[in-house]
Amino acid sequence: MNEMPHDTMRAVAYRESLPVENGNSLVDVELPVPQPGPHDLLVRIEAVAVNPVDYKVRRNSDPGGRPKVLGWDAAGTVVAVGDQVELFAVGDEVYYAGAIDRPGTNAQYHVVEESIVGPKPASLSFTDSAALPLTSLTAWEGLFERLGLREGEAGRETGTLLVTAAAGGVGAMVAQLARALTDLTVIGTASRPETAEFARRMGVTHIVDHHSPLPQQVAEVAPGGLDHVFSTAGTDRNLAAYADMLVPFGGIVAIDDFGPVEIGLLKSKSISFHWELMFTRSLHRTPDRARQHHILTRIAGLVDRGALTTTATTDLGTITAANLREAHRILESGSAIGKITLTGF
CATH class of the missing domain: 3.40.50.720 (NAD(P)-binding Rossmann-like Domain)
Known part of the structure; x- marks a missing residue:
């Protein structure tokens, strides 16, 4: 059974390409909750991680005044599924890196195609798991x-x-x-x-x-x-x-x-x-894009066996515009070690 959330959700977006020091470079917004397509999962986001691709898109892709949500690394809980979904069910805990041509994960709810999603490592928190996919x-x-x-x-x-x-x-x-x-x-x-x-x-x-x-x-x-x-x-x-x-x-x-x-x-x-661009499979909808589901499943297994560990090093608090601006600032400075995460709303 699908657990449908409210009609709107909190998210962090940007409306124009601005330096990270500008308070409007990332802003808190309220957006409609997205609806999953036939092969999609609707995920309640529990934690995200930030990558250089986040600030590169913010600096180089101006959305012309419309709110554009960034963020690709995420871990969360499936709350609804499309009618052709086969790999996951409501209540499953998942982690993934998303697709660069769809809205990002810096939001309370996020839609993602099941073929590029993996089961979250059972031995890790949502925060530590969010650091891993991309x-x-x-x-x-x-x-x-x-x-x-x-x-x-x-x-x-x-x-x-x-x-x-x-x-x-x-x-x-x-x-x-x-x-x-x-x-x-x-x-x-x-x-x-x-x-x-x-x-x-x-x-x-x-x-x-x-x-x-x-x-x-x-x-x-x-x-x-x-x-x-x-x-x-x-x-x-x-x-x-x-x-x-x-x-x-x-x-x-x-x-x-x-x-x-x-x-x-x-x-x-x-x-x-x-x-190597891990978005190639989702961006071009290659026939083998479910390979990413299998890779993430393998990674989770290696983590749960103790062969791999999270690379999360710094959690900046809840998913807000102010905290994400700080994450972008650190990454742009080139001083980051491991991965920066944010947890919850």
Whole structure:
């Protein structure tokens, strides 16, 4: 039975692209409760996490005065389902990263297609669960689909992996998945004692400073070179270094935004280059988008077995415009470690 909420809900939105210091960059609003389509879940949001994509959309996509709700990471409880839903029922606790072309999760209620939703880890709170979906999907798809690494039952991968910004949300999940499911040696970039310590806790074996030339530092801990690079930041300025450090037939997967680069640098070693965007499946409605349901289910199982842990580090309180502005400010400053969460309304 569907548990339908009231007609309106509280949410946080923006109406124009403004600097985060402006009090109108994010505002508290009242909006109609969305209605689920045939394959959708209506979820009561219990907690959300904030990602760089949130502030990038806020800064670069002006909604022309209409309230646009941001937010993709969420954990909550299913309160209604579409008439063709098969994977979930009312009362189920779920977590997911949503779709970039639909309204976001910074609202009391949210509609999401069931195929990209997973069952919330039973051992974690809603808050700790909300920190995981977007970064887990990005890390999993980047490692095991884009780079094609073997994991677990498929035979554990060996070799050396470099992950940049290893204390960030994605970097921390890359390190954890590599530790749990492969035999890779993970080298991570970090520049502060606190980020280096967090990265080591997540599974990084060796730390290098991204403010210093990478090839010399990497050569000291991996004299045979790198097999793989998971580039979460600085791909354009580091591409020549990656080409230098990677062995022939190595691979790079990148998730950051940048302009033209000299891809010819990779030719002599036949190095492959891959993009990873976890929204691709939902944005283009690919036939295999239910893979994300299965990945999130696998992640939840690994968490409940103790093989993975949440990357939540800072909870800023309830889901309000003021608290979300602070979350955006921290992320824009580049000082975040792990994931920032907000809990309840």
